[in-house]
Amino acid sequence: MAEPLTVALPKGRLLEDALSFLARAGYAAPANGNGGRKLILDGADGRLRFVMVKPADVPVFVEYGAADVGIAGLDVVREAERDVYEPLLLPFGYCRLVVAGRADRPDLPLRLERSPRVATKFPRLTEAFFRKRGVAAELIVMSGSVELAPLVGLADLIVDLVQTGATLRENGLVELRTILESQAMLIANRASYRLRAGQVRELIDGLAEVTRETSNVKT
Amino acid sequence: MSDRNSSADRPLPEGVRDLLFADAAAFRAMTAALQATWSAWGYREIILPTFEYADTLATDVGATVDAEMYRFFDRHGRTLALRPDMTIPTARVVGTRLYDQPLPLRLAYVGSVFRYEPPRAGRQHEFTQAGVELIGAGGALADAESVALAVAALQAVGLPEFRITVGHVGFFRGLLAALNLTERAAGRLRVAVDRKAEAELSQLLAEVPGLPPLARNAVLTLLRLTGDARVLDEAEAICLNTPMMQALSDLRGLAELLAAYGVDDRISYDLAEVRDLDYYTGITFEGFAPGLGFNLISGGRYDELIGHFGPPLAAVGWALTLDRVLVARELQGIVHEEPRADVLLSARGCTACLRWAAQARGLGLKVELDPLGLDPDALWQAAQARGIRRAVYPAGEAHAPTARPAGDDLQHVLIVRDAAGEHALAADGWEEVAAWLNR
Secondary structure: OOOOEEEEEEOOOOHHHHHHHHHHOOOOOEOOOOOOOOOEEEEOOOOEEEEEEOHHHHHHHHHOOOOOEEEEEHHHHHHHOOOOEEEEEEEEEEEEEEEEEEOOOOOOOHHHOOOOEEEEOOHHHHHHHHHHOOOOOEEEEOOOOOOHHHHOOOOOEEEEEEOOOHHHHHOOEEEEEEEEEEEEEEEEOHHHHHHOHHHHHHHHHHHHHHHHHHHHHHO | OOHHHOHHHOOOOOOOOOOOHHHHHHHHHHHHHHHHHHHHOOOEEOOOOOEEEHHHHOOOOHHHHHHOOOEEEOOOOOEEEEOOOOHHHHHHHHHHHHOOOOOOEEEEEEEEEEOOOOOEOOEOOEEEEEEEEEEOOOOHHHHHHHHHHHHHHHHHOOOOOOEEEEEEHHHHHHHHHHHOOOHHHHHHHHHHHHOOOHHHHHHHHHHOOOOOHHHHHHHHHHOOOEEOOHHHHHHHOOOOOHHHHHHHHHHHHHHHHHHHHOOHHHEEEEOOOOOOOOOOOOEEEEEEOOOOOOOOEEEEEOOOOHHHOOOOOOEEEEEEEHHHHHHHHHHOOOOOOOOOOOEEEEOOOOHHHHHHHHHHHHOOOOEEEEOOOOOHHHHHHHHHHOOOOEEEEEOOOOOOHHHOOOOOOOOOEEEEEEOOEEEEEEOOOHHHHHHHOOO
């Protein structure tokens, strides 16, 4: 039997959906479950090996070929700007990357801001968004609790992911603009796509099939 | 002394690195193997300048490489740049100096190139490229020679496993022409194909009104056209116009010749390869090795470049990144051995030993001289510490170094110490010395 494909999976919010999606495509979940602390897990059927990494690190594992393929949010993939293939969008992990500010913020278009301080975990996308509008934003790069920044006067605006918007509302923030509509994505290493073409193709086709079934159910 | 000399105060600038002993030796050995290979194929080496006018080097390189060039000023304020690749300087040499030489020209080069690109897989801002260009010949035979030589080169540098993927820009260009999209839609299509984004592609097609089903099907099938030579048969079904047919027939011809070269087991095809679409004019190829994740070698046909510098000439070639081959070899379990001397020789009070050293070196032995005046035990320890298998010192040294008669010569007896112990060696006993070389 061929050596298993290595799949980088994001720990956290996307993990459960990713594993169940793979299972529906006929790929067995890790034999020893995913609750433990092990970072490398073998699929029960020996077709896949899973490496569990921080979501933002999935693209780099795949770019370097440490994983042949990976599942990550489109937001993370665009922010990382790594040289990877993006064969499939997967129908879960929907969210939006938005610009938000305090609800009591003066009613001023973003393009007229002088030099807003913007807190975010997505510096590249944030920078690109404001630069495109001719606004010199001052980026404050954070690694968590971005919503807090405008409340304590650390930043004027934030750029962050929202699913329902409940967290923003609870903290007295409002969405001003959507930067990116995100969902989960299958990415692949350029060399693996060729050197292990058969296995990668089988995985893409399997997941594409489940994706089609899912969208048919919806409509 | 202040701590001015501490290492923390002498950082390296971003993007450069030192190669120490074992790596340096492996680098030189690979270079020598490449030189032997390309000269066996009739390629002649040229040595190119490290910097030139930025305008020259920016010719036809595309926005990415242009943005990655190291630029600086000369004393007259003209903008110079470090070469970001070797193909442009080669094209300049051909276009300005070699254009009336008998064709085809077969040129080869090796040297550093410089790019502000993030370090990836053994490649810093400065990295080493070796490559070949076959100039003044179009057609399948020239294409096949370039690809087959790429295979030979990767074998010569000692890489057990690798694969070269071949594409053809004419196939995608033909498809674009057949689709007749707006410029914006064509750009998006190209990005989607470059990222192999199948879902995005279907979505894109849904937004284009009035696209014939045949064309739609061709785009959707395109991304599946990657694999062994059988994909060339599958590609037949989606050809929409003559350019696509032509590209396919070029690749068929190439595949046949590569089979004749006996390298077809190293080759796969990818008709959806659209990298450097504006630069290349025919076949393109990239080489990959397991575990590396990045390409080691890339090349293709670029018939329009040399015309920027002189009379237009057809050209095909490739460049490989030695730094990445080094990493790929290690990933495949190849150990890079540190070069060691064969003998550590003490010449304490023995001028004849120097003559012995000269003669031994003439036989091909690596002889390192101890300049510290170590006694025999310390000499043997020093040899072991440095991985040298033999210590050699004048007889009599061990017991009564001062009692040596004056005027000793090569009749003198040397003592050899190795893992097995000590034994005497006549200073003119070259038979044994020669045998050391074939251990």
